[in-house]
Every structure is written in C-alpha cells, then in structure tokens.
Amino acid sequence: MTLHFTFYSKARHIAFFVDFWARRSNLRYALRQNDDSCELFIGGSESELTKFSDELAKMSTSVFLKDTSVQLCDEVPDIPAFSTDFKSANITPYALETGKNECGFESDExxxxxxxxxxKASQSVSYKGLIISKLENFDCDYIMPTRLNLLPKIFICDEKNMIALSSFEKPVIRLRTSxxxxxxHKDAPLFFGVRAPFDINLFKLAQSLEGINFLAIKDSNRPFCANLLERQLCVIKGGEFSPVINSQNKLAALFALVLAEYKINPQNCGLIYFSKENADFIKVFKGDSQYEMLKINIPSSYEEIYEIISSRSALIENFKAKFPLKTGKIDRPANFYSLFxxxxxxxxFKDEPLDLGADFSGARGVRIDYKMQSKDEFDTISLIASAMSFRLAGADERNISFGLxxxxxxxxxxxxxxxxxxLDCEDFVLLGSLFGxxxxxxxxxxxxxxxxxEIYPLELP
Structure with a gap:
C-alpha cells in the first residue's frame, strides 16, 4: 500500500520536516520538491501507514503551508534522495515531547x-540578541505573552492569527489592542507587534513565570514578521527565513526571486516599490531597457505646502480658521509614507496613519486625489490639499487614513x-515595506x- 501526500507550499523548509517524519518511520519513501509543493510517497502495510499518519500529525504547522492532501497511489517512485542544510532552533511539538526539536536544538536548563x-526580580535578561524584561510600557520591539491564552488581556486576536502565532515560524504579528x-492605558497604541515564545528556552522560561503575563522584547535580529491576508501570506521581514543574498543590489536580487516565483518574464514586467524608509518608484522593464515612471517630490517645509495651496485656492484661509497650522522644516524620504x-x-492625527486606516470600520473611505503632475511626476500638493479639504468638511482621522x-x-x-x-507591460510586482x-x-x-x-520579504536590510 502506498500513500501520496502533497503539502502545498512554496517554502522549502516544509520538506525538511516531512523528510524527518518519513525517515523516522523506517518505511520506504520518496520525496519530491516542486516549485509550489512538496510530495511524499510512502509505502507500507495499512497499520504501518495509519501509525505514520498519526505521527505525521505531530509535525509543526507552518504559516507557509496552504493545504495538504493524501491519496492512494501505485508505488513509491524512484526519486533521488532528499537533502537540505536547514537548521532552526524554533520550538516544535516534537521538542516538547522529547526535549529537542527536529534540528537537534535542546533546552539550556x-x-x-x-x-x-x-x-521575577524585575531585572532584564539578554538572550541571542534579545533584551527581555517584564512588560511595563510599549518601549520595545514586540510583546511576548507567557501563555497565548493571556492575549485577550491586551489584544484582539482571532483564530487565524492565534494559529499563526503558534506555528513553527512564530512570526511577529501586529494585533489591535482592545x-x-x-x-x-492612555498611551497604548492602536496596534502592536506580538510574538509567541519561539524556541524551547523561551517557551520553558515563559512557563516558569507564574504571575507574569507579558514580556517586553527588544530584538536586534530583525525577526520574522508577517501579515495574514485573506488570500495569502505577506512576509514583511523574513528573519531567518529570508533568502541569503550577497549581491550589492539586494532589491534587484529580491525582485528577480519574485519574478522566478511567479514565472514572470523579466524583459516585460514592472516593479512597484513603495517603502517607508527609501524613495518610492515604479519601473517598467522592456527588453534591455528600463523606464522609471514615478517621481515624488517632498516639500522642504510646511510653509512651502501652504504657499502653493494658497496660490491655487482659499483652502488654507478656511482651514486655519478651524485648525492650527503645523509649521517647520520637513526632512523625509521621497515616498508616499512621508506624505501620509x-x-x-x-x-x-493622534496615531500613526497606517494604524488609523487599519482601525477604520467603514466600507469605503473618502476618495482622496492621487494624480500625476506630469508624465512621471506625482502631484504631491494636490494629495495634501485633498486630505485637508476632507478634514475641513468633517471627515474623521480614521476615514481619511483609510481613504489615503x-x-x-x-x-x-x-x-x-x-x-x-x-508600454505593453504584462505583469507587475509589489515590493517595499509600505505594503506591510x-x-x-x-x-x-x-x-x-x-x-x-508568498515567501520572500517585502524588503531586505
């Protein structure tokens, strides 16, 4: 009897775990890694395969795993042996059962x-690039609950996010505070990052902290961060699951990986790069040529903004009759996030505009003007003036933020x-931290x- 399992995922570390459990069964098996799935063929008696299926259920869940299927097949095919150098200290159900995970990492008592x-003595602890302390405020990179069932004390967390927090990868996920x-807690943000204890030492440490509900984590490692979108996973920061890129132009190398992921023709495509830290751009690639199609100019001061708007309309006079005018110099990257x-x-606004937009509960936001000033230059001032007009008309900060x-x-x-x-451009790829x-x-x-x-981060450090 032969079973054919298919694990639908583009992430190749899924195959490591499938191979581990298949090898442990001592049954004859073969593993095939495809672009978007991993296939396991395993043969044995009905009782042996039932036992194996029960054992396989102990394999860690993964945020990269879309679905699985199993069916009968004729025989185990002759496929070259699977090999990988994947290593991770992250905790797994197997680690809780045996004291070490499938990669051999064990606890340090x-x-x-x-x-x-x-x-417990209110001191901080250093561990693998982390500074860990009892949660007192939000002056940290993310919060770690000592037990996931404590999350509702601070956050709103649905089942989908709870499963992701419990997955093998243990991503940092931004959750809404209640x-x-x-x-x-008047200084609490609308959203904040949460991560479950991600290796066996942190898990056992958290379990030992009776009476301490949350830990504040400062992390110098650029950890794995993700969003669970309706249709797919969005990797914001790849952490240890990022590709190793030695190229000086990491963005170009990352773009090439995404093109390969979707089998997009690199000589007839476009890149939309919107970042929080760097200048935004849209590029179109045609043959050996490339065309940069978007330029954003950030005003040097708030006074410059008001002067230009005043030359076009009476908006500033009307606005300052109801609201104080922000003044001073502006020194920000040339991107949409700066404009927000x-x-x-x-x-x-009292909170970060992207968070305010995420907290909006309406079906539609106000329609704010986005238009080009010329063929390749964005009309910055019209965008700002449009948002000011809606504020003057009574739209609230969440409505305007979602509208943006x-x-x-x-x-x-x-x-x-x-x-x-x-330009007869066929496909576009989205990259850059703004899409986080x-x-x-x-x-x-x-x-x-x-x-x-679905597997590569929006941006590399």
Missing amino acids: DFIKAASQAL ALFRQN CIIAEILG IESLVSFIDSYTDLLKNE SKPLGELALKHTNAKLS
Whole structure:
C-alpha cells in the first residue's frame, strides 16, 4: 500500500520536516520538491501507514503551508534522495515531547533557571540578541505573552492569527489592542507587534513565570514578521527565513526571486516599490531597457505646502480658521509614507496613519486625489490639499487614513493599466515595506493585478 501526500507550499523548509517524519518511520519513501509543493510517497502495510499518519500529525504547522492532501497511489517512485542544510532552533511539538526539536536544538536548563529568577526580580535578561524584561510600557520591539491564552488581556486576536502565532515560524504579528485596554492605558497604541515564545528556552522560561503575563522584547535580529491576508501570506521581514543574498543590489536580487516565483518574464514586467524608509518608484522593464515612471517630490517645509495651496485656492484661509497650522522644516524620504505622515501632522492625527486606516470600520473611505503632475511626476500638493479639504468638511482621522490607503490602491490600479497600454507591460510586482500595511496589501491584491510574494520579504536590510 502506498500513500501520496502533497503539502502545498512554496517554502522549502516544509520538506525538511516531512523528510524527518518519513525517515523516522523506517518505511520506504520518496520525496519530491516542486516549485509550489512538496510530495511524499510512502509505502507500507495499512497499520504501518495509519501509525505514520498519526505521527505525521505531530509535525509543526507552518504559516507557509496552504493545504495538504493524501491519496492512494501505485508505488513509491524512484526519486533521488532528499537533502537540505536547514537548521532552526524554533520550538516544535516534537521538542516538547522529547526535549529537542527536529534540528537537534535542546533546552539550556541553567539559562532558564537564571533568567526566570532575574525576571521575577524585575531585572532584564539578554538572550541571542534579545533584551527581555517584564512588560511595563510599549518601549520595545514586540510583546511576548507567557501563555497565548493571556492575549485577550491586551489584544484582539482571532483564530487565524492565534494559529499563526503558534506555528513553527512564530512570526511577529501586529494585533489591535482592545478598546478596554486603551481606555485604561492612555498611551497604548492602536496596534502592536506580538510574538509567541519561539524556541524551547523561551517557551520553558515563559512557563516558569507564574504571575507574569507579558514580556517586553527588544530584538536586534530583525525577526520574522508577517501579515495574514485573506488570500495569502505577506512576509514583511523574513528573519531567518529570508533568502541569503550577497549581491550589492539586494532589491534587484529580491525582485528577480519574485519574478522566478511567479514565472514572470523579466524583459516585460514592472516593479512597484513603495517603502517607508527609501524613495518610492515604479519601473517598467522592456527588453534591455528600463523606464522609471514615478517621481515624488517632498516639500522642504510646511510653509512651502501652504504657499502653493494658497496660490491655487482659499483652502488654507478656511482651514486655519478651524485648525492650527503645523509649521517647520520637513526632512523625509521621497515616498508616499512621508506624505501620509505629513498629512497626519497637518491634520493633527493622534496615531500613526497606517494604524488609523487599519482601525477604520467603514466600507469605503473618502476618495482622496492621487494624480500625476506630469508624465512621471506625482502631484504631491494636490494629495495634501485633498486630505485637508476632507478634514475641513468633517471627515474623521480614521476615514481619511483609510481613504489615503484605498485611494492609493485605485491610483496603482489605474496607473498600471495606463503603463500596460502604453508600454505593453504584462505583469507587475509589489515590493517595499509600505505594503506591510495590512489594508494596503489586502486591497492591492484584491483590486490590482500586481503580485505580492508568498515567501520572500517585502524588503531586505
């Protein structure tokens, strides 16, 4: 009797775990790694295969795993032996059962005991690039609950996110803080990063901290961060699951990987790169030529913004009659995120605009003006003026913030349609940390034909 399992995932470390459990069964098997799946063929008696299936259920879940299937087949095919150099210290169900994970990493009881004593005495602990302390405020990179069932004390977490937090990869996921918690903690943000204890030492340490519900983590390692979108996973930061790229131009190398992931022709495609840290651009590649199609100019001061708007309309006079005018110099990267932050400053938003947009509960936001000033230059001032007009008309900060996101997606859709018609460009890829905004990533996938990688991060350090 032969069973044929298929694990639908583009992430190749899934095959490591499948191979581990198949090898442990001592049954005859073969493993095939495809571009978007891993196939296991394993033969034995009915009782042996039933036992193996029960054991396989102990394999870690993965945020990269879309689905699995199993069916009968004729025989185990002759496939070259599987090999991988994958190593990770992350905790797995097997580690809880045996004391070490499938890669051979085990717990350090001396560290666990000393760290537990230090944290109970309100001291911080250093561990593998982390500074761990009892949670007192949000001055940290993310929060680690000592037990996942404690999350509702601070956060709203649905089943999908809970499963992801419990997965092998243990991503940092930004969760919404509850209204009740924010009511009692005025400085609490709308959203904040959460990560479950991700290796056996941290897990055992957390279990030992009776009476301590949450830990504050400062992490110098650039950990794995992800969003669970409706249609797919979005990797914000790859952490240990990032590709190793030695090229000086990491963005070009990352772009090439995503093109290969979707089998896109590199000589007839486009790249939409929107970042929080770097200048935004849209490039179209045709044969050996490339065309940069988007230029964003950031005003040097708030006064410059008001002067230009005043030359066009009476908006500034009307606005300052109701709201104070933000003044001073502006020194920000040439990107849409900078424009969002400038608008938030002018309109007096209390929270980060992307978080406000994610917290919006309406069906549609206000329609904010996104348009080009020339063939390749974006009209920065019209965008700012449009947001100010909606604020003056009574739109609240969440409505405007979501409108900024939703209208940007409409701009991407219409502008890429124009580029497809003018330059006969077939496919577009989305990269850059701005797409780490969950509503932006979600809407971009839903309303444009652009691709977002399922396995590679939006940006590399």
